Structure formats: C-alpha cells, structure tokens
Amino acid sequence: MAGPATLKKRHWGLITSFLFLAVIPFVATVGYLFTVAEDQYHSVAGFTVRSQEQAGANEILGGLADFAGASTASDSDILYEFIQSQEMVQSVNDAIDLRAHYSQYWPNDWVFSIWGDATQEDLIWYWNRMVGVSYDSSTGLIEIQVKAFDPQTAREISREIVSISQSRINELNLQAREDAMRYAQDDLEESVELLKNAREAITEFRTRSQIVDPETDIQTRMGVMTSLQQQLASTLVEYDLLRGTSSDNDPRITEAQKRIEVIRDRIAIERRNFASSSTETGGVSQDYPSLISEFERMTVDREYAEQSYFAALTALESARDEANRQSRYLATYIKPTLAEASEYPQRLVLSGLAGLFLLLFWSILALIYYSIRDRS
Known part of the structure; x- marks a missing residue:
C-alpha cells in the first residue's frame, strides 16, 4: 500500500508562485479598482456631415449640378481624423483645461489619471484613451464617447468637440465656396x-x-x-x-x-x-x-x-447661389448626453480580465518550468 500523499518541496514552490504571481496581484488589482480608482462618467454624441440636396435655379436650368464639390463621405473621413488630431486636443484644451481636470487625482489614481506636467504628446496619448471615436464609412456616421471624472466636464468636452467639428466643416465649406467663386470669376473675365x-x-x-x-x-x-x-x-x-x-x-x-x-x-x-x-x-x-x-x-x-x-x-451665378447657402453642415443625431451614474472604470470586467490573464500567466510559467525540469 502506498503511503498518504504529502506536499513536497516542488508543490510548495508551485503554491508559492501561484500566491505571488496570481493571487496577490489579483487582490491588489481588485483593491485598487474598488478603493483607489476614481469614478468616471461618460458623455456620448453622434453626428454626420450632410449636404444640401436642393439645387439652385441656375443648376437646374444650366445643368451645373456636377460642380457641387466633394462628397460628404470624404468630409466625414477628414472629420474622423481631425477629432483624433493634435489640433483638436489643443482647441479643446484651450476651452477646457484638460490637464487640470485629468490630473486632479494624480498620483493616487495613477492608472486612470495623467501627471500634471504632461507634455502635448502625452496629452494626445491620454486623449485617445479617454475619447473614443467610432466611424461607419458606409453611412458616414461618427459617434464619440468622452470619459471624465464628473458628468458636467464630460458633456462640456463632447459639446466642444461638436462645436469645433462644426467650425472645421464651415471652414471647408468657405474654402470650397471661395475657390468656386474665384475660378468662376476668372473664367468669366477670360470669356469677356x-x-x-x-x-x-x-x-x-x-x-x-x-x-x-x-x-x-x-x-x-x-x-x-x-x-x-x-x-x-x-x-x-x-x-x-x-x-x-x-x-x-x-x-x-x-x-x-x-x-x-x-x-x-x-x-x-x-x-x-x-x-x-x-x-x-x-x-x-x-x-x-x-x-x-x-x-x-x-x-x-x-x-x-x-x-x-x-x-x-x-x-458664376451658380457659384454665387452655392455660396449664399451652406452646402454642407454637421447634423447632430445624438446631442451630448449628461451621465447620471458612473459606468467607468468597469471594475467587475477589469477584475475578471485581470484574474484570467494572471491565471494564464501563472499557468504558462508553471508549464514552462515543468517542461524544462522533465527535460533535465
């Protein structure tokens, strides 16, 4: 008869490694998420670039509707890249002090906050963490989700993004109208x-x-x-x-x-x-x-x-009619929302993912150890 199973040295080593590599980091992560991490509120806004579908009288009579300009899909592509650009971050930061807001809990909540002396590049990196942008190229719909430490700031940032995006579309429209008027005027002078x-x-x-x-x-x-x-x-x-x-x-x-x-x-x-x-x-x-x-x-x-x-x-008359009305504009189908409850950070989801990855990490290390031990 075999004697009763007892824990040997290698077993105690495996338990110790599991304790230090999986249990303690998991407990520390859960503790940080539920005791240190600050609540984050999110604001959602959705918009798309629309164009005037009504043609002017000169376009109908003269058949000049093909000179309307670029499609709204390309404008949406431009806007999608613009929201994630340094210019957008600087414009929003000028209106709302992003560093002051997102660094107010530093260094306590060092995972979800940014340091106070962050550079512009650091702020852009952090911006892409806190501002999510989704874009459907087939429909041209753009949706943004902004996270902040209080609901009012989150909504203000969303409103500022929508306002700056509208200004950029207006600038694109103005430039297109000025170019169309200039080209039409030059053609008229040559024909005269x-x-x-x-x-x-x-x-x-x-x-x-x-x-x-x-x-x-x-x-x-x-x-x-x-x-x-x-x-x-x-x-x-x-x-x-x-x-x-x-x-x-x-x-x-x-x-x-x-x-x-x-x-x-x-x-x-x-x-x-x-x-x-x-x-x-x-x-x-x-x-x-x-x-x-x-x-x-x-x-x-x-x-x-x-x-x-x-x-x-x-x-020239067609270009003037086009200049007298806004050919493209920003249609907001979801106005910036005001959160009533905190949904971020997703503590349960992050805790589960942390436990899963820690367990996988410890298991892989244990398998590697026993593989090397058996070969030797």
Whole structure:
C-alpha cells in the first residue's frame, strides 16, 4: 500500500508562485479598482456631415449640378481624423483645461489619471484613451464617447468637440465656396476678354473694308448684276427690232449698239470686282472670297466667345447661389448626453480580465518550468 500523499518541496514552490504571481496581484488589482480608482462618467454624441440636396435655379436650368464639390463621405473621413488630431486636443484644451481636470487625482489614481506636467504628446496619448471615436464609412456616421471624472466636464468636452467639428466643416465649406467663386470669376473675365477681342476684330474689319456685312453687300451687288442683265436683254430685243424695221444708217441702231456695249462693259467690271482688289474699278481693296472667308472666321470666333461668355456667366451665378447657402453642415443625431451614474472604470470586467490573464500567466510559467525540469 502506498503511503498518504504529502506536499513536497516542488508543490510548495508551485503554491508559492501561484500566491505571488496570481493571487496577490489579483487582490491588489481588485483593491485598487474598488478603493483607489476614481469614478468616471461618460458623455456620448453622434453626428454626420450632410449636404444640401436642393439645387439652385441656375443648376437646374444650366445643368451645373456636377460642380457641387466633394462628397460628404470624404468630409466625414477628414472629420474622423481631425477629432483624433493634435489640433483638436489643443482647441479643446484651450476651452477646457484638460490637464487640470485629468490630473486632479494624480498620483493616487495613477492608472486612470495623467501627471500634471504632461507634455502635448502625452496629452494626445491620454486623449485617445479617454475619447473614443467610432466611424461607419458606409453611412458616414461618427459617434464619440468622452470619459471624465464628473458628468458636467464630460458633456462640456463632447459639446466642444461638436462645436469645433462644426467650425472645421464651415471652414471647408468657405474654402470650397471661395475657390468656386474665384475660378468662376476668372473664367468669366477670360470669356469677356475673348468676346471683346472678337467684337473688336469685326469692328476693325468693317472699318477697313467699309462693309457692314459681306453677305448683304454681295446680295446687293448681285441685284445690280441682275438689273444689268435685264437691261442688256431688253436693249438686245430693241436692237433686233430696229434692225428688222430700219436701215443700218439709222441713228437709233447706233445708239442701241453703244448702249449694249456700255452695259456689257459694266457687267464685266462688276464681275471683276468680285475677285478684284483694285479700288479703281470699284473693288474694296480685297477680293470678295477672301473677305467672306475672313468675315465668316471672325463670326465663328464671336459666336464661340458669346457662348463661352454665357456659360461662364451661368457658372458664376451658380457659384454665387452655392455660396449664399451652406452646402454642407454637421447634423447632430445624438446631442451630448449628461451621465447620471458612473459606468467607468468597469471594475467587475477589469477584475475578471485581470484574474484570467494572471491565471494564464501563472499557468504558462508553471508549464514552462515543468517542461524544462522533465527535460533535465
């Protein structure tokens, strides 16, 4: 028969290690949480970036709705990063003395407090501990949870975060509106200058050629040609009638012949004028095909300049309408709450986690010890 089991040296070592590595740290942690750690209150706020969905009259009539700007999703991304940035911490600290509040229980509650001479970098690290930010990229919803040692301060910090975030969205809106107005104004000035040059070119052409409209002028000349052709035909008929009823010495026949020659010479001169640049024959110092080509080119330039001017003017009116209203704003769907009871630190949860991890830590060390002992 085997004798009764007794505790040996290695067993006492295992119990001692369990006592010092698991039990005593667990008791110290529980004691700290329930006797030293100060109560923390939390405030919750939720908001998202919304945009104006109503389009202005110029956007509807001109089809310029695509110039609205960036999407609200990118603004939410910017805001999510901004809340965790150094600029946000500095802005909130200027309004609410974060160091004074969070260091009031130092060094007693050294785990959940910050030291009074903490640097800016230390304060940012501590900020990320006390301010939780959750962001849903699919919906653009941002929710913040602020912890402080009293409920009023927690709510004030939440309100300050919402206010500073609203100011940042307003700054982004203002910058976008100013850029849109500046670009639209620059485009309008360029189109005005283009239209001015096009109209000055047409005025210079009319002054140089003394023709208001080449098309109207050529129609007038064609009317003269038609009239001369009719007079020539009538004179030829009269001439043929005189030859059939009079002798060759009849003065009327001679006069009809001279009239026919004059009309034919005038018709020839008018025809040469269409392609002549000589002013001696009644031309305009430039042939008509070149005049018409030059005038049509300047007319096309003027029409393009006018269309560009109207488009730039419409874009400017659209940008002005957009500037007159806030295109994006911060919609708060959860206003900063005021806690009535302390929920942090979560003493029971932290105690359970501490006991679990201490037990696992001691178990791993014991297994390592026995593994090395058996191998040796």
